Amino acid sequence: MSELPKLFSKIDELKPVFIDRLSKAVAIPSVSAEPERRPKVVEMANYLSEELKKLGTIVEFRHMGKQDGFEDLQLPPIVLGKLGNDPAKKNILIYGHYDVQPAALEDGWATEPFELVEKDDVLYGRGSTDDKGPVIGWINTLQAYQEAGIDIPVNLIFCFEGMEEYGSDGLDELIEIEKDKWFKDTDAVCISDNYWLGTTHPALTYGLRGVSYYQITVSGPGADLHSGVFGGTAAEPMTDLVHLFSKLVTSDGTIQIPGVMDMVAPVTEEEDALYEKIHFSVEELQNALGSKTNLFDDKKRTLMGRWRYPSLSIHGVEGAFSTTGAKTVIPAKVKGKFSIRTVPNIEMDQLDRCVIDYIDQEAKKLNTKNTVKAECLHAGNWWLSSPNHPNYVAAAKATKEVWNVEPDYTREGGSIPVALSFEKALNKNVLLLPMGRGDDGAHSINEKLNVPNYIQGSKTLGAYLFYVAAEL
Numbered sequence: 001m002s003e004l005p006k007l008f009s010k011i012d013e014l015k016p017v018f019i020d021r022l023s024k025a026v027a028i029p030s031v032s033a034e035p036e037r038r039p040k041v042v043e044m045a046n047y048l049s050e051e052l053k054k055l056g057t058i059v060e061f062r063h064m065g066k067q068d069g070f071e072d073l074q075l076p077p078i079v080l081g082k083l084g085n086d087p088a089k090k091n092i093l094i095y096g097h098y099d100v101q102p103a104a105l106e107d108g109w110a111t112e113p114f115e116l117v118e119k120d121d122v123l124y125g126r127g128s129t130d131d132k133g134p135v136i137g138w139i140n141t142l143q144a145y146q147e148a149g150i151d152i153p154v155n156l157i158f159c160f161e162g163m164e165e166y167g168s169d170g171l172d173e174l175i176e177i178e179k180d181k182w183f184k185d186t187d188a189v190c191i192s193d194n195y196w197l198g199t200t201h202p203a204l205t206y207g208l209r210g211v212s213y214y215q216i217t218v219s220g221p222g223a224d225l226h227s228g229v230f231g232g233t234a235a236e237p238m239t240d241l242v243h244l245f246s247k248l249v250t251s252d253g254t255i256q257i258p259g260v261m262d263m264v265a266p267v268t269e270e271e272d273a274l275y276e277k278i279h280f281s282v283e284e285l286q287n288a289l290g291s292k293t294n295l296f297d298d299k300k301r302t303l304m305g306r307w308r309y310p311s312l313s314i315h316g317v318e319g320a321f322s323t324t325g326a327k328t329v330i331p332a333k334v335k336g337k338f339s340i341r342t343v344p345n346i347e348m349d350q351l352d353r354c355v356i357d358y359i360d361q362e363a364k365k366l367n368t369k370n371t372v373k374a375e376c377l378h379a380g381n382w383w384l385s386s387p388n389h390p391n392y393v394a395a396a397k398a399t400k401e402v403w404n405v406e407p408d409y410t411r412e413g414g415s416i417p418v419a420l421s422f423e424k425a426l427n428k429n430v431l432l433l434p435m436g437r438g439d440d441g442a443h444s445i446n447e448k449l450n451v452p453n454y455i456q457g458s459k460t461l462g463a464y465l466f467y468v469a470a471e472l
Contacts, residue, residue: 064170076162097164130442134192207411398463
């Protein structure tokens with residue numbers, strides 16, 4: 001007979017302890033993007049380490065040296081852990097991150113961002129859902145297993161990093177170093193660093209779009225110019241940039257660059273059948289947008305636009321006047337930023353050639369005397385798994401056990417590069433098992449995690465360990 005009811009009862013009993021643990025984690029402002037708070041990121045690593053050690057976990061820090069671009073700024077440690085060494089058990093690698101996005105009350109928060117505030121069964125605080133809630137959820141689950149006197153059915157390997165919100169510096173290097181060492185016995189990987197599609201139905205995520213980020217630099221005069229003196233006599237970089245921007249994407253989201261859509265993998269019958277079962281409505285999208293500016297009026301096309309097809313977004317201009325008021329300056333050099341979210345089977349190198357060649361061709365049509373240069377600043381590839389893998393079957397059974405419904409099988413429009421990094425290095429299946437809801441506001445003001453998602457989510461993690469031991 002399954003011991004899961006006993007485990008779930010213990011998790012319910014420990015609910016105040018679990019909320020207090022998350023409160024202590026949120027109170028540490030582990031903002032990786034702010035050098036002055038780097039000591040707090042390290043403090044969070046130490047907090048995690050101590051919590052894991054209390055449960056009998058062997059913990060080691062990996063120090064990855066100095067951060068690129070900073071003379072004396074050390075990267076925070078990557079926290080590695082192992083719990084259990086039974087050769088008869090499967091080995092599950094758990095990844096998460098303990099750093100968070102910047103936050104300040106003056107940004108528009110209704111509460112102090114680094115103080116966990118519970119209101120109407122919701123926990124507000126920076127990192128509550130991204131990613132401290134899920135990371136602490138794993139610790140909660142292990143405590144519940146032990147206090148309930150239940151043998152944890154798998155061996156666990158932990159990898160918690162402190163630079164995810166600032167580019168995961170050092171992580172890929174560590175994975176390569178440790179793939180045949182700390183991670184060598186891994187049978188499957190589980191990541192809880194994403195969210196349900198909506199607010200009412202649990203989900204499992206089997207695909208992520210990649211991202212290629214581009215810059216167009218248009219250079220002209222040797223210095224900024226006065227438009228009253230030089231307007232009408234000088235080739236203006238901003239004019240050329242706006243024209244080039246207009247050639248990238250239409251108002252309905254159609255990418256204008258030849259060859260991009262030709263690379264996209266066709267929709268299979270199996271994939272096509274998944275969309276009708278997904279619990280999502282266009283109204284949910286409109287609520288998230290705060291408007292009715294959605295491009296499509298049906299669920300299937302909306303979801304395909306969100307994660308199945310590539311998109312091109314224009315992000316901004318560097319070097320141009322952008323504050324309030326009026327300034328009659330002609331900028332000497334401007335840099336336009338845009339990105340393309342990529343999907344199977346887009347090849348990054350081929351995409352770069354399509355984009356840069358196209359911009360070069362369009363620039364030549366301008367007959368401008370300005371200099372135009374297009375380049376890719378950084379890129380991360382797309383990732384796609386199979387929802388039929390035993391790792392996903394185990395997660396689906398766990399979800400149904402806790403939530404009494406079958407999960408939605410979703411892909412996401414955003415990128416989690418570590419999923420692909422682990423899959424490539426270890427050649428093992430990677431599962432994305434979300435805890436939070438689609439309205440949690442990660443990276444935004446008033447970030448939150450609903451108490452049911454936190455507690456039931458901890459149960460889901462515990463049930464996953466039970467089922468994955470049987471399925472793998």
